[in-house]
Amino acid sequence: MKKISKRTRVLATGVTLAAALGAGAFGAVSANAAPAAAPAAAVAKADVKNKNTMRTTHLTVKAAIEAAEATLDAAKKENQRVSVAVVDRNGNTVVTLRGDGAGPQSYDAAQKKAFTAVSWNAPTSELAKRLANAPTLKDIPGTLFLAGGAPVTVKGAPIAGIGVAGAPSGDLDEKFARAGVAELAK
Numbered sequence: 001m002k003k004i005s006k007r008t009r010v011l012a013t014g015v016t017l018a019a020a021l022g023a024g025a026f027g028a029v030s031a032n033a034a035p036a037a038a039p040a041a042a043v044a045k046a047d048v049k050n051k052n053t054m055r056t057t058h059l060t061v062k063a064a065i066e067a068a069e070a071t072l073d074a075a076k077k078e079n080q081r082v083s084v085a086v087v088d089r090n091g092n093t094v095v096t097l098r099g100d101g102a103g104p105q106s107y108d109a110a111q112k113k114a115f116t117a118v119s120w121n122a123p124t125s126e127l128a129k130r131l132a133n134a135p136t137l138k139d140i141p142g143t144l145f146l147a148g149g150a151p152v153t154v155k156g157a158p159i160a161g162i163g164v165a166g167a168p169s170g171d172l173d174e175k176f177a178r179a180g181v182a183e184l185a186k
Contacts, residue, residue, distance in 0.1 A: 067181070071164055076099070085163045123177075147170025
């Protein structure tokens with residue numbers, strides 16, 4: 001085997017190091033490059049006329065706030081301290097208001113009642129009755145099967161849920177939630 005001089009080894013090491021650094025820089029540039037735009041043909045296939053997409057109705061933030069405020073107003077008229085939550089069709093919270101003097105548990109309970117009402121498109125008081133035949137329903141994460149949640153529907157389809165918690169009974173909570181739904185119907 002032929003012995004390589006020190007100068008050749010240093011040069012070879014330098015070339016190898018430069019190549020590695022260059023490859024790393026190229027990889028970093030490639031990783032940060034913008035993705036290519038989808039071809040026009042792919043976009044055309046997702047056209048509504050081809051039935052590959054659908055339209056949905058969503059509650060605006062303004063409407064959610066108005067419904068929540070109407071709910072708190074209805075509770076205040078009856079001297080009740082509650083929290084109200086309005087969630088969208090997917091159960092994501094749009095707005096939550098904790099009324100003056102509402103208990104600490106009411107905030108979370110209102111969100112869960114709203115989520116439950118929109119998920120099943122039914123008032124939570126009705127859903128609570130279903131637990132007798134399907135007790136494992138209560139095990140679904142994020143749900144609360146107590147009266148106080150009401151769905152908001154358009155043409156029979158749920159678009160939001162309003163949940164109320166903090167009054168001495170679920171019937172009162174649900175009454176106030178229905179006041180929020182009624183506000184949206186105006």
